[in-house]
Amino acid sequence: xxxxxxxxxxxxxxxxxxxxxxxxxxSGHDNLYWYRRVMGKEIKFLLHFVKESKQDESGMPxxxxxxxxxxxxxxxxxVQPAELExxxxxxxxxxxxxxxxxxxxxxxxxxxLTVL
Amino acid sequence: AQKVTQAQTEISVxxxxxxxxxxxxxxxxxxxxxxxxxxxxxxxxxxxxRRNSFDEQNEISGRYSWNFQKSTSSxxxxxxxSQVVDSAVYFCALSGVSYNTDKLIxxxxxxxxxxx
Numbered sequence: 266x267x268x269x270x271x272x273x274x275x276x277x278x279x280x281x282x283x284x285x286x287x288x289x290x291x292s293g294h295d296n297l298y299w300y301r302r303v304m305g306k307e308i309k310f311l312l313h314f315v316k317e318s319k320q321d322e323s324g325m326p327x328x329x330x331x332x333x334x335x336x337x338x339x340x341x342x343x344v345q346p347a348e349l350e351x352x353x354x355x356x357x358x359x360x361x362x363x364x365x366x367x368x369x370x371x372x373x374x375x376x377x378l379t380v381l
Numbered sequence: 382a383q384k385v386t387q388a389q390t391e392i393s394v395x396x397x398x399x400x401x402x403x404x405x406x407x408x409x410x411x412x413x414x415x416x417x418x419x420x421x422x423x424x425x426x427x428x429x430x431r432r433n434s435f436d437e438q439n440e441i442s443g444r445y446s447w448n449f450q451k452s453t454s455s456x457x458x459x460x461x462x463s464q465v466v467d468s469a470v471y472f473c474a475l476s477g478v479s480y481n482t483d484k485l486i487x488x489x490x491x492x493x494x495x496x497x
């Protein structure tokens with residue numbers, strides 16, 4: 266069974282440009298999470314989808330970030346316009362069941378975003 | 382507020398040495414989960430262990446062992462007889478157990494380098 270996949274693996278853009286990151290969760294997983302690690306710091310939660318609905322977006326840094334999850338399948342995270350401080354590794358994770366107190370989260374390999 | 386502290390930024394050992402990675406957490410929840418993830422050079426986060434706050438039994442899995450002590454809010458990870466393949470960044474994480482709060486709170490990670 267395929268794991269969580271993310272595209273692209275690396276992205277280098279200039280300040281002010283737009284970038285869209287994509288995450289394909291494990292098939293059948295209801296929960297999808299986005300996290301970010303800025304260099305040398307902790308991995309921080311951004312948001313959580315349950316199917317196509319945003320369950321918790323308390324970690325989204327500002328309105329330059331827009332996340333969607335079309336039809337409850339893959340998700341995109343758009344940064345527009347990108348700023349220097351957006352550089353980091355963006356991780357996606359998925360877990361199986363909605364409405365259960367705990368699910369193991371399976372992580373993708375991350376997208377390394379560099380904003381110049 | 383929830384917080385995870387991994388005070389060791391980087392540890393270097395020689396193969397076959399034992400090494401302990403420290404993790405201290407803060408939470409007001411009475412029920413919570415603790416985790417360790419490994420991030421090898423390939424980038425993805427690999428789940429190692431989950432521990433429920435009610436279960437303070439230490440766990441051993443091969444060369445890996447975990448020491449959970451609620452009295453000191455610590456969840457330390459020991460690798461016995463380390464190997465070069467253990468070289469990675471290791472993250473400790475914490476989560477709540479309710480439907481709305483299963484996001485992971487990560488520490489800043491400890492980079493372990495095992496030299497031959």
